[in-house]
Amino acid sequence: MKLTLSVIKADIGSIGGHIQPSHELFQSVREHLAAHGRKLIVDSYLSYTGDDIAILMTHSHGSGDPAVHRLAWDAFVAGTSVAKAQGLYGAGQDLLKDAFSGNVKGMGPAVAEMTIDERPNEPFLFFAADKTDPGAFNLPLYLAFADPMNTPGLILSPKMSKGFRFVIMDVSHAEADRVIELNAPEESYDIAALLRDAERFVVESVWSRASGEQAAAVATSRLHNIAGKYTGKDDPVMLVRTQMNFPATGEVLAPYATAHFVAGGMRGSHNMPLMPVCLNTGTSYFDGPPLVSCAGFAMHEGKLTEPVDCFAHPFWDSVRARAADKSMEMRRQGFFGAAMLPMSELEYTGITEKLAALEGRFTTRAEAGVERAAA
Ligand code: F6R
Numbered sequence: 001m002k003l004t005l006s007v008i009k010a011d012i013g014s015i016g017g018h019i020q021p022s023h024e025l026f027q028s029v030r031e032h033l034a035a036h037g038r039k040l041i042v043d044s045y046l047s048y049t050g051d052d053i054a055i056l057m058t059h060s061h062g063s064g065d066p067a068v069h070r071l072a073w074d075a076f077v078a079g080t081s082v083a084k085a086q087g088l089y090g091a092g093q094d095l096l097k098d099a100f101s102g103n104v105k106g107m108g109p110a111v112a113e114m115t116i117d118e119r120p121n122e123p124f125l126f127f128a129a130d131k132t133d134p135g136a137f138n139l140p141l142y143l144a145f146a147d148p149m150n151t152p153g154l155i156l157s158p159k160m161s162k163g164f165r166f167v168i169m170d171v172s173h174a175e176a177d178r179v180i181e182l183n184a185p186e187e188s189y190d191i192a193a194l195l196r197d198a199e200r201f202v203v204e205s206v207w208s209r210a211s212g213e214q215a216a217a218v219a220t221s222r223l224h225n226i227a228g229k230y231t232g233k234d235d236p237v238m239l240v241r242t243q244m245n246f247p248a249t250g251e252v253l254a255p256y257a258t259a260h261f262v263a264g265g266m267r268g269s270h271n272m273p274l275m276p277v278c279l280n281t282g283t284s285y286f287d288g289p290p291l292v293s294c295a296g297f298a299m300h301e302g303k304l305t306e307p308v309d310c311f312a313h314p315f316w317d318s319v320r321a322r323a324a325d326k327s328m329e330m331r332r333q334g335f336f337g338a339a340m341l342p343m344s345e346l347e348y349t350g351i352t353e354k355l356a357a358l359e360g361r362f363t364t365r366a367e368a369g370v371e372r373a374a375a
């Protein structure tokens with residue numbers, strides 16, 4: 001059966017700053033979906049990660065379907081009025097356009113979608129991250145789909161030995177989607193050379209070279225490309241199918257044990273480690289650390305099972321403790337060096353303005369040689 005998985009997420013307001021949505025807001029989005037989605041979608045699941053609400057929908061209308069996108073947009077619009085009525089911070093902040101125009105891409109919300117031939121059993125993972133951007137998934141995807149040190153399936157399973165095709169987007173190119181397709185393992189050095197620069201080159205999708213099936217879909221939107229300036233971080237969502245022709249669930253989850261440093265903590269302007277957290281976890285220390293949650297599902301003809309909270313297992317407690325230590329270690333150096341993002345990625349204009357104001361106060365000393373000659 002051909003099925004589409006669509007995840008659409010937005011930050012439409014939260015309690016106590018950028019911490020987490022209110023219960024009433026979350027419920028209003030859920031109620032809108034229940035009231036208006038019945039005929040359109042097969043099933044849905046709602047979660048929040050930090051201050052972002054993500055809607056996962058299964059349906060048969062294909063990727064980019066205007067009615068499905070409108071359902072999510074309207075649910076976020078309905079939520080926004082609740083957020084405003086409750087005085088939540090950043091009410092409606094990710095809804096950057098006034099009127100819906102057929103597809104939420106380019107309107108603020110993040111989207112990850114894939115249309116698949118549903119397997120007789122269809123395990124997949126739905127990731128959502130807050131206080132970071134789509135490049136946060138570069139390293140875990142590289143490790144899961146291109147590195148046999150992480151994924152033994154790449155050498156053990158004949159179904160995976162042909163490797164995977166990475167579609168990578170240059171997100172600095174605002175005018176249009178600029179993408180490149182590269183094959184692992186032959187071009188894995190090229191893939192690594194791009195993915196290292198996670199603020200510019202972002203994995204958009206991954207495909208099995210053995211079967212041609214799509215394995216992963218990542219939201220790649222950069223809000224400042226839409227609004228022309230920073231309006232918040234591009235907290236990303238991702239779908240990954242697992243098992244059979246794809247890496248095992250554990251091979252996809254294992255890279256998160258690194259708690260690697262990603263862009264986006266505090267004011268969207270700091271490098272902090274990515275902490276794997278339980279579903280529906282808010283944000284805390286230093287508006288972070290950046291969080292990632294993961295819901296595992298099985299599905300039959302689009303009907304979802306209950307989610308398994310993949311990072312709730314006791315194993316992840318020690319990873320969380322290490323991520324907290326790494327966060328505090330990085331915070332010891334305040335705004336110096338690697339702690340704060342480069343100028344091009346800062347979410348605020350304060351430093352640029354300060355430097356511009358100081359520009360006229362710089363003086364250029366005469367060259368020592370010239371001074372000597374004059375003396
Ligand atoms: C991401 C997030 C942060 C804020 C940033 C700006 O979810 O919450 O990246 O966008 O901290 O905060 P304000 O709007 O208070 O300047």
Ligand code: MG
Pocket residue numbers: 011018051090232233
């Ligand atoms: Mg936010």
Ligand code: MG
Pocket residue numbers: 011050051052130131235
């Ligand atoms: Mg957020």
